[in-house]
């Protein structure tokens with residue numbers, strides 16, 4: 001399984017330092033990369049300062065193993081007034097089986113645009129939507 005026709009926002013190989021007590025990749029490490037990948041997607045749509053508001057429907061579908069090549073694919077879900085939502089699909093190319101891909105995690109991440117006082121501001125300039 002692959003996500004054809006698209007380039008991932010980021011692609012990483014995870015290391016032994018990224019593991020949990022079972023020896024597979026710690027979920028928090030994957031969440032961190034999801035946040036970075038989704039923020040890169042947001043940068044295509046606004047130059048405003050943004051913060052992570054919520055991560056919805058994070059589903060760890062299958063484990064990630066040390067040495068897997070892990071790709072984070074992103075797409076815009078919706079743009080609200082002050083928020084923007086991005087879907088992230090995570091796929092691993094197995095280190096033990098090159099060219100074999102597994103969808104390992106999915107999430108939707110919500111960002112909010114903020115001003116210098118950390119208050120929400122419109123994503124789009126209302127005079128120039």
Ligand SMILES: CC(C)(COP(=O)(O)OP(=O)(O)OC[C@H]1O[C@@H](n2cnc3c(N)ncnc32)[C@H](O)[C@@H]1OP(=O)(O)O)[C@@H](O)C(=O)NCCC(=O)NCCS
Nearest residue numbers: 051052053054079080081082083084110112114118119120
């Ligand atoms: C981001 C922050 C300024 C927003 O403040 P707030 O009082 O929640 O703002 P609002 O209630 O006006 O909501 C802002 C937007 O977020 C959306 N939102 C709020 N809670 C949400 C949730 N749980 N899930 C999805 N969207 C949500 C609102 O619908 C609104 O979007 P819209 O304008 O497009 O309709 C504030 O919550 C904050 O500073 N949070 C900490 C951010 C942070 O430190 N992140 C981690 C590091 S980047």
